[in-house]
Amino acid sequence: MERFNFKVFRRFWAIAKAYWFGEDKWKARGLLLLIVLLLLGYTGLSVLLNTQRGELISSLSAQSESRFWKTVGVFLGILVIYAPLLASYTFLRDRLGLAWRRWLTNSFIERYFRDRAFYNINQFNPDIDNPDQRIAEDVRSFTQESLTLTLVAVESVLSVIAFSGVLWGISKELVLFLVVYAVVGTVLTIGVFGQPLVKLNFEQLKKEANFRFSLVRVRENAEAIAFYQGEGQESEQIKDRFLAAFDNYKKLLNWELALNGLTNFYEFIPFVLPAIVVAPGVFSGDVEVGKVSEAQGAFIRVFFSLNVIVARLQSLTAFGAGIDRLYDFSDAIGDVESPVNLGENKELQVLTASTEIETQSEVDEDAAEIITETSSPIILLEISPTLALDNLTLQTPNYQRTLIENLSLTLDQEGSLLVMGPSGCGKSSLMRAIAGLWKSGTGIILRPDIQELLFLPQKPYMVLGSLRQQMLYPYPDTEATGQQLTEVLKQVNLPGLAERYDDGFDTVEEWSDVLSLGEQQRLSFARVLIHQPAYTILDEATSALDMANEEQLYSHLAAAKTAYISVGHRASLESHHQSLLRLAEDRTWEMRRT
DSSP: OOSSSHHHHHHHHHHHHHHHTSTTHHHHHHHHHHHHHHHHHHHHHHHHHHHHHHHHHHHHHTTOHHHHHHHHHHHHHHHHHHHHHHHHHHHHHHHHHHHHHHHHHHHHHHHHHGGGHHHHHHHHOTTSOOHHHIIIIIHHHHHHHHHHHHHHHHHHHHHHHHHHHHHHHHOHHHHHHHHHHHHHHHHHHHHHHHHHHHHHHHHHHHHHHHHHHHHHHHHHTHHHHHHHTOHHHHHHHHHHHHHHHHHHHHHHHHHHHHHHHHHHHHHHHHHHHHHHHHHHHHHHTSSOTHHHHHHHHHHHHHHHHHTHHHHTHHHHHHHHHHHHHHHHHHHHHOOTTOOOOOTTTTOOEEEETTSOOOSHHHHHHHHHHHHHHTTSOOEEEEOOSSEEEEEEEEEOTTSSOEEEEEEEEEEOTTOEEEEEOSTTSSHHHHHHHHHTOOOOEEEEEEOSOGGGEEEEOSSOOOOSEEHHHHHHTTOTTOOOOHHHHHHHHHHTTOTTTGGGSTTGGGOEEOHHHHSOHHHHHHHHHHHHHHHOOSEEEEESTTTTSOHHHHHHHHHHHHHTTOEEEEEOOOGGGGGGOSEEEEEOTTSOEEEEEO
């Protein structure tokens, strides 16, 4: 098999090892050891129960009442210990799986949001589809199935060891036949069904996620679809995605039908064969009739232990497909300790204020060295109190189109700049480069630390939470009294917003639905007035506002002593800025005072 081989185990271990060798390793290993000890006790008691079951039948056959009741007493005594032990084993197994899932989910979430990996995947790595499903569903499946399959393997080994001894004492031929039968069946089943099932399960996970994502998109864009009257097209697209999942599942069912037909026939033999082998001894009186039941129970336990791969092939192939998806996602967001490769993909280089650079000449030398080593990427230096661009050439992420060439400018801590130009000339792309989102091109960007900048997009982001959390976003720990928040709402012309609701600033709503786009844009301005960043970047941030509201917001922005850059088309914006940068479609630019 091409996919169901050592690569799967290597990928599994690459994901799993961080937990079992990380900060929670002793707690996890201790709990796993306790589970294995319970499993060992459970297996030993299973052997005793199997023996007592044969003894029970033999006592009935011999018509020995005292022997019968003694066996019943022993059987019930074992059962008193067996039942809670098995329940404890199941509970601790699931509890360990839950702890592992929490740790692994937190690890993936931290890495997903570190260095804006969530943005980079969405923009530049479309092969990593549906990250939400990989974090929620694939992680859950990975941790639960990993423990279940591992412990099934341990239980199988223990059962083979324990019950083979019982079976060997009854019939050596049964043991030899059992080994050959199980090995042949396993090789045959994996060879025929393994690869097709892995492929189909992998595709099923992807197609189900695509179907679910299309439904989420409709919910998030319901108003726009209704305005366009696009429900017919959306309906057909969703049906097509469901049909893709449906057709793939039909193929999966056909393969499962063939697999189940083979395994059902294959697994029926162990229920008959032990009786056939032991029957001559019973008929001759050399073997008690209870040995038939004992042999059959031991044979079945050993057979299904050796046959675990065949019995669980479907779940194993689904598990292998999930490992592939989770590994690809983990690789895309990068390991916590892995360095960023800047050379091959021309990634943006970031130097922070902690970098030991003392003079401007050292800045230039260091930047030149980085450019030489990394095929001339954009250099982003977070070591400057002012915002400056030095000989910046900006390209699209695929490097197929140049938007701006050799742009140099400086915006001091009390300045304001308006960026204008025709659509598609690179205005918003320039803001993305300053934010560190776009990485393709050459030149140097000097700016303060990213937390000293606040970006206001045309469509403000409304977080899930209270009105207070909306206003304090993205720094929820900022201290602000209700009176201060009320005053800020007045400044952005939303004086009665908190009073609309009984819970005031603690009101939780779906704010992107209950507020108009103009109200959302004014609320995003409130964040600037609260946080007072060194620089504010506004990308069409007043496009939904009338002139009066726009003038009022910019007057407060100017009074807030924050430098700002605006992207816009309205000529009225020029009066609110000291300088104008006009970009052209031919990649040239012009800078002048307003």
